[in-house]
Amino acid sequence: MRLRLAQVEEDDQLDITPMIDVIFLLVLFFMVTSTFIEEAKVFKMILPRAETPTTVAREDADSISLTVDGQLFFRQGSAKEEEIPDLSSLVERLQTQGSPRPVIVRCDARCEYRRFVEIKNALRQAGVETVFEEVEVSHASQ
Numbered sequence: 001m002r003l004r005l006a007q008v009e010e011d012d013q014l015d016i017t018p019m020i021d022v023i024f025l026l027v028l029f030f031m032v033t034s035t036f037i038e039e040a041k042v043f044k045m046i047l048p049r050a051e052t053p054t055t056v057a058r059e060d061a062d063s064i065s066l067t068v069d070g071q072l073f074f075r076q077g078s079a080k081e082e083e084i085p086d087l088s089s090l091v092e093r094l095q096t097q098g099s100p101r102p103v104i105v106r107c108d109a110r111c112e113y114r115r116f117v118e119i120k121n122a123l124r125q126a127g128v129e130t131v132f133e134e135v136e137v138s139h140a141s142q
Contacts, residue, residue, distance in 0.1 A: 061103060061132070062104070063104040064106070066106065066107045066108065068110045068111055072084045086116060087122040094123070094128060096128070102125035103132070104129050104132045105133050106133075107119075107125075
């Protein structure tokens, strides 16, 4: 007579429902927080360096971005940046908006300096008196 040993089958399944819940919450958290990232840094630019920069609140100023390939982008306050075809359309737009706000100009350091001067002249023509150039802070003490 042969004895059979009772084989006990264990249920070795892992309940992954709590792990899925945690992953879902993490994804949701990163989706919500990523919308608050500043959109001004969309263009990868190498900014010129400055020893003593002046700070300006972005909400109080409009901004113009000039990429290395010559594209111009304009943003009013905290609105979304939009491409503008040329400087004359920018001048018309600034003149129609009434009293001009300060403007921050972001030019890639690889751009021709002539383009920056053209932008400043167009802003002066539109009546903008306060123009700031966005720069990267240089740490000379290092």
